[in-house]
Amino acid sequence: MDATQKPLRISPELGVYAEKHGIFQTLQRMLQCLLVDRPVDPIQYMIDHLKKENDEVPRIFLLGPPASGKLTIAKLLGDKISTNFLTLNNMLTNEKSDFANKIQRLSIRNKEIPNTLWAKLIRERLSKTDCIKRGWILVGFPKTREQALVLQEMGIAPDHVVILDAPDTVLIERNLGKRIDVSTGEIYHTTFNWPTSSKIQNRLVKPNGITEEETAKRLLEYRRINHGILSSYSKKYHIINADQPSVDVLSQALSHVQSRHRSNAPYTPRILLHGPPGSGRSLQAALIAEKYRIVNVSCGQLLKEPVAAETRFGEAIKPYVESRQPVPDVMVMKCMSQRLSKLDCSTQGWVMHGFPQDVRQAEMLKDAGFIPNRVFFLDVPDDAVIERLTVRMTDPITGERYHSIYKPAPTSEVYSRCKVNPKDSEENVQKVLEVYHANVRDLEQFYNSVIHVNADQDPYTVFEYIESCVVKPLSKCTNIFV
Template identity: 60%
Template sequence: MDATAKPLRIPPQMAVYAEEHKVFDILQKMVQKLLIDRPEDPIQYLLDHLRKDNDEVPRICVLGPPASGKHTMAKLLCKHLNVTHLTLENLLSSDVSVLVEEALSYKDKGQEIPDALWARLIQERLSKVDCVKRGWVLEGFPRTREQGLLLQMNGSSPDHVVVLEAPDIVLIERNMGKRTDPTTGEVYHTSFDWPDDPAVQRNLVEPEGITEEETGQNLLRYHRNIPGILQIFSNILRQINADQPCMDVLSQVLTFVLSKPRSLAPYTPRILLCGPPGSGRSLQAALLAKRYDLVNISCGQVLKEAVADQTKIGQLIEPYIENAQQVPDNLVLRILADRLSRLECSTNGWVLHGFPRDVEQAGMLSDAGFVPNRVFFLDIPDDVAVERLSLRMTDPVSGERYHSLYKPAPRVEVHKRLQRNPADSEEKVQARLDMYHANADDLEEFYDDIFHVNADQDPYTVSEFIESCVVNPLPKSVPEERPLP
């Protein structure tokens, strides 16, 4: 980038590279870790942090009252996300260390293990290679506000906190039906999850602490502590109704934990709107541009401006425009590249529509460095598209556009002078629709993480959905199994 050259242009590859490799997120995370851990040697600490390459691994706490399904949900999460399952019980039995021995000494004496010791135990366990590389799900901790603050202070705070909820009467009924297998440690229920194997049935025993009185006391203790926990984890917490089928609960939990927290990293929208003729791309682009100060780039309009300005390339494409012929892709790309690389597009972001129309054009746009970070396909039935376009007319005096059904002319004299664009005849609209459908599937495969939008509804409802997808981070993909070194 040459600051002395005018007009100033920022290479599009800079923003694409920074976003693809999460440059700003990495810097933000490193600064955050430095301020929490305050190492003696910051440079070596940062190098070690980068080698771990674990900023994206799941770090989840699953909380809830007794019998809310914490254990079941934590196991299902670990299975789906391929992460380590941590409970207070296996923290004391995973391996022998000085901290484990100290905690067991309290337990042997019948004393409560101090919160500070629990926090150090968890910190020690989270430093193990399986938790570092794959991530973890911590079940049933923290149980108090003080324990949550200790997790935050020692750098062991989760990225997502799931709190399961259900009415107390439901929880008491669930808890009283619990049975455990002393051999395997598996938990069953007399009503909801009874084993089929008669041998397992005979082996089941009633666990301690499940009477109605004991469950009620535990619920009182939980309700006394949960408000403090909700307060300190308010930004990363989701409360989910556990009084519904297990798979429905899991679906909601997975949707939450796969969502990314809001980042402070710079974000420049690069939005591509695709859709058949009449789907409302121009209107949605105008609404987005107005709301977020984006540059609205209509391919057809940019070509007409080039012709009107009598630029060299505009003179080349003028015969194609005058004869209603398709402008060669290489000339279109040159004009679009010039427009998209201007400073206002690089700093404010852009919304593009009308190009690409097929996968070859999409490849050319990508090769030129202009890669959208949000791609929307506006979907409408063909008959709706034909109705929208074939019945629209324009007032040659005022330039106002009207529609026979949705926006009729206000006066008879205005209606008499309305003119219809020959390109909006039903035959020509259907031909454009057929061309769109012939290329739509390939375009969808070309781009990752596309959004389909039902455009056959109020345009402001469509706009709200598009905006929600623009401002919210893309969800995480389910992590692949990562082998331990």
Template identity: 55%
Template sequence: MDATTRPHRIPPVMGVYAEKHKVFQLMQNMAEALLIFRPEDPIDFMIEHLKKDNDEVPAVFVLGPPAAGKTTISRWLCKHLSATYLNPQQLLKNKLLHRSREALQQQERQGSVSDELWAALLEDRLADVDCVKLGWVLDGFPETRAQARLLQALGVAPRHVVVLDAPEMVLVERNLGKRLDPVTQEVYHTTFDWPIDFTVQKRLIKPEGTSAQDTAKRLLESHRNIPDLLRTYPDNHKIISADQPCADVFAQALSFVQSRFRSEAPFSPRVLLLGPPGSGKSLQAALLAQKYGLVPVSFVDLLREEVAGRTALGELIKPSFESGYPVGDSVALRVLGNRLAQPDCIACGWVMHGFPRDVDQADLLRRAGLEPNRVFFLHLPTEVAAQRLCQRATDPVSGDRYHTIFKPPANEEIHLRLRRNPRDAPPRVEKKTEVYDRQVCDLEDFYEEALFVNADQDPYTVFEYLESCLVTPLPVTKPGIRSLAGSSSRQ
């Protein structure tokens, strides 16, 4: 492909294949590994890299001041992602690491372990098969920029850095009430998280370093070190407020860890918007087209253009329009295929709505090589859809559109001459909504990597979420788990 020629007319099937199999990301990961480790035999190194097949496993640092909840969030992330939990104390006690005895002896003699030895211990641990295959979450390390730089020099680089933060008074209160179960290593709190089991209550102990004096000293050190740590990881960290319910902190951390950063790989968006009548598909398509130069493709409008142009396909479509029956799938696919094969759609990408209506049409679209690479389901309650559609009207004089609730006319004269489209009559809206509801579950199963959006909110809030998913790769999720917008839910 000649980089000096614009626009690039890349066949859509190439882009679909490249994104599905992460071709560009794979090439980038191998190039990064080559530059970091500088092997003598790059070919053998890349072969071994491909055999590991671990480019998508978690590699996470969870950092923050004392009592910010690092251990809890780290363990929850490990449980959800099936990753390996790591912390400095585990490294010291791991007798399988050949330098753990040296580290323990150094700690006994000097009261601390050198940064170089910490880095060496972690490097050895990350080479174990569980960390390589499942990924890892490191709790509370590194603590300083010097430690972070040592890890970078050894090729230990996290994909995501979660930084927890909270006001000092909150952290002090949490740390003073912290209790540790010496058997399970679970952390509890005398106020916020006291165990129900009486046996567990009896064996809880107060961890070292949780006195008021120790807490103040550790908080001071943390506040000094965190800014430098953030400069070490400028592009892949996220600061999350820990002064909120633990479930909310975890949800934000999980969403960040599953996200993938924006790629420089060539990408032509092919967006499919699905949703019930009134969910805002036309508006969102127009907004995406306006900002990103995509071609808006309305299936219904394409059919009308064919009929109005009196083309051969238009003559086949006209009887369906007159009778009210759906256009045949083969004719519909020919109309769409002709439009999506145009140079503007191939070069700039497209955003489509109105098709497919069922799984059979979706399968035809896929077999024709017209598969979208972003699919969004706009969810909207039936009563809200009816309110949006049945209350809108048009001024036949000015052509302006009004809504009796959201955009009422300015005076009575305009109100009296408003006309409603017969398509917005309540019975017709209910019928179209029922048809969509019968098909939507099968469509959701067909498009496994679809994203779900709550359309019952401000249109520009919906657009911001669609936009964020358009400019970044799809999030990494476990099989069977869908990606949801922050305030969306499946109806």
């Protein structure tokens, strides 16, 4: 890179490396921590920050009204993502610190506990090695906007906020059935979670404050102050209906905490569309390229261009193209590499279709340094593919493509001169589908961040979903199915 040249020409390899390793996100996170902590020695602070390797660990607040199931869902979620489950009570019980002692003394004397003291206790707990390495889920705190602001002033900020909620009548009914095991502190319910052991049943007691009047009063107070929490974490919270089976609540919570917030890092789209013939890859690629001004890289078109221009490379592949035989992978890769290496692809991005068709081609693409950051599989049933292809026709004069069902020729004159491509016969389509199905599973495993799209619907509906996945960051989970 030559710093004297404007604009700076950044090699495509640098962008791929930075995106793969999250360089821009690391720098952004480091800058945020610097501004919050204001260390005396910023250089050593950044070195220590990098050594922690904890930018991707969960940092979650799980909030909600009384009896919304916060503790139950937090424990299940903590087990699912292997992180620390924290409440104010377990921090007071397990922590040996001056802050915990002060809070306990104030509690014994029925004194109000300052929000700053709670925040200091939480910050002390979050500074422990297990929270740094594995992350944390903090349950039931903050409850007010003032508490949220105190946490923010101390540099305690979640990446995700999960808020459970349900109608007050449901929450009151739930609270009436709550029981506590005095020996273990475990919470049970007369309807939803009753222990099978008679020994445990005999030592269960009703907790204080669960009568209908007391619960209604607490819910009224929660509704009054809850808007302050929503405004404090307006871009991070997600409300989940708690009036459904816990497995469904957990699934929605897990989906939210595995999502990523949009980064300010520069992003160059490198999109791969894969699917059976007739799945609409060409149309979707054209729509994406037109809207986002990226390069539409069609493998078939790239091979036809040098043949039409009668270049040396075109002469080499012409026999394969004319006889409709597969062009050798080495020649295809040479053609693709030349196109993807051009400046417009490196700076604007690209959407590719028609290649790769199997794992060997995908490995060649990867070895050449062209790694897609979005991989879409357009899924269409075989019978729909046959219906789409076997009745499509092309006007030899205008080159316009028509379909007997979805896009009929405008006049009888145009219809009479339309021709059906021999490769669209049902027999040929079946052969192509067999090849596709023989390779699709291996390709799916090769590209572990695959987004499956139901392409057997209106093409603009398909485009809207693809567009949403291009714009939003990928989830932390590996595969997405729609």
